[in-house]
Amino acid sequence: MSPDPLPIVNPLLEVSDFDSDAGRPMKLCKLPRGDGQGEVRFAVPAEYLELARAFDGSRDVDAAVQAYIDGHAPAREKAWLTRLVLESLMPKGIIIGGDQDPGSVGASSQSTKAFLHIKLPLIKASVVEPVARTLSFMFRPTAMLLGLSLFIATHVYVYGVLFRHQHFDFSQLDIASVLLMMLFSTLATTCHEFGHATAAAHFGCRNMTIGWGMYLIYTVQWTNVSDAWKLPRWQRAVIDIGGVYFESLFLVVLLAAHLWTGNPVYLFGFIFVDLSIATTFNPFLRMDGYWLVSDLFGIVNLRKQQEIWWQDLMARLLLRDGHAPRSTLSRRAKWVLGLYTVLGTLFIGYVMLTMFRVVVLSVIANLPAFVGETWRQLASGATLLAVLHALMEFTWRVLVIVGAGLTFWNIGKGLFALFGRVRTVAAAAAGRA
Amino acid sequence: MANNTETQNESLLIDEFEIIELEDRLELANRCNGRCDGQTKPPAAA
Structure with missing residues (x-):
């Protein structure tokens, strides 16, 4: 009978630098989820990966930990390091048994629905990505500066000029206008999601899916930009505001439609979409504001x-x-x-x-x-x-x-x-x- | 406590060895689902 194969580092493990405000250097480790539902990512103290490298298939756990201690003189004692391997690195699939399938051991503690009650994919990554890559020029600095100028100009004009001559009461909208407002809201939200996806594509991210879901009592659209964890924090923050950037371009379309037709429903639409932009910056709900606080201050999860x-x-x-x-x-x-x-x-x-x-x-x-x-x-x-x-x-x-x-x-x-x-x-x- | 309002599956996201499982980055945008005048506004009795 042949002995059990010795443990090794998972050959499917992808490692990159991780930008956070942790007190010591961290690495990002990515593995396929064992249940086939995407990927799982871990932020791991960099020195643990030195320990993982000792698992080259020629040693058992005890010998590999000892080899690491001999080569690196770590602050932790052997018993603690052995527990780290057996209770964390192996259960997570970062180190695997030599006879294990490396694609089926990546363990996640998160539900595939994440923090949503309902999570339905609507637009596959294979459709989102070509569109996002085509539009990625919008995130060049000159284009963003132009977009910001347009945002300021439209708001000054709407609230400084048009707003003075209109009385806005959403409860006075008739049925057709409410249905039209829902259409505007859906179009604006779709623009918003493509904004996140386009920013992510601009920085080289992959696998962005757009979908529909339910968060608390709200129906929402979502974009999965988990690949952005590999980016520096300032690039993650650009992805966070990318949604509002694209949504504000939709505001320009609504304003143009109002000026062209004179129909006030487009102006109602402008204000309604503007209000939803303001709420998306609320940092306490899991919307753009939440990710901005997380990325700007480097506090993950x-x-x-x-x-x-x-x-x-x-x-x-x-x-x-x-x-x-x-x-x-x-x-x-x-x-x-x-x-x-x-x-x-x-x-x-x-x-x-x-x-x-x-x-x-x-x-x-x-x-x-x-x-x-x-x-x-x-x-x-x-x-x-x-x-x-x-x-x-x-x-x-x-x-x-x-x-x-x-x-x-x-x-x-x-x-x-x-x-x-x-x-x-x-x-x-x-x-x- | 606030974190527990949204999901019950996060208890293992950070382990005692300071390995952090990063949460899925879902960028949300709230859309109007029939109450465009504010979805938390109490509806009038019909």
Whole structure:
């Protein structure tokens, strides 16, 4: 009987530099996901890859760790390094058994839906990429400067000149105008997503898919630009604002249509799209503002870092001086994270309260009356537009109920897990006393 | 706590060895789904 093949570094592992605000040099490691659903990426302290290189197929784990210690004199002791290999590098698929399939071991802890309730791909990467590459000249500095000038000029003209002579009340829009507004919104959002994809293509990223999904109670379009993790932070930030850049070009089209036809609905469309641009910079929802904060300050996995911030705070309060903080961020990043976490928690609390008031106290409570009234109107003879409007109103209600239900369910599970951790920390504190 | 409102699968994203699994970069844009006058505005009773 032949002995088991010795462990090796996964031959499918792709390594590049990783730009973050971590306290020490990091590398980006990319592997195919074992379940075939894309890729998994890890930010790994650079010295661990030196350890991984000792796994060349000629040594077992013990001998490879020893060879690394002999060659590098690391600060960590052998038992800790062995645990690192057995409990992290091997389960993640960075080091594999010699008899394992390298394409089936990349393990991810994330759902394929990421943070969305629903995630449906709409436009495949093979369609997105040629379009994005063709448009990538838009991210040359001169083109971006021109775009910025156009953005400022259109806004000065709309709010400084046109706005003075118009009264805007969205509740006064008729059914046809509301449907037109939805069309504008969808077109603007599609431009937005191609903006992200084009910026990513400009910097050499691949595999950008565009899709539709549901986030909290909102329907959203999304672009997967995970390949951008390999880029320097300033290039990632350009990708973050690329969506707004392209969406603002759509605003120019709406303004031109208004000036050409004199129809105020295009101006309503301009303002509506402008408002959605403003909300996309909110850093506490997972939209462009979130990625901007993450990239500009080099804090990766901002949501997870928030959780660690709270855990460190609780442990410090409960364990006093016996706690080693888990966060490894620099001092500046820790301050930014602290501020972001406190404000973000307050904001999310406000969103949850609003969601409860809107969905539970209003939408669900009024649903029977809405259905009865709509049915009566449709039964007494209705135009196609009225039917479409009723369908739209009903869909809106169903979506917010489903979205809020899933959100509250996740909150419940999250709180349950959080209390579990608090109990663990409290038990540790009691054990010390 | 805020992070737990969106997904329950992140508990392993950062391990004790400071290896971080990077979250998928999905760049979102909110679109109007029937309430273009503000999707969190309470609808009037029909």
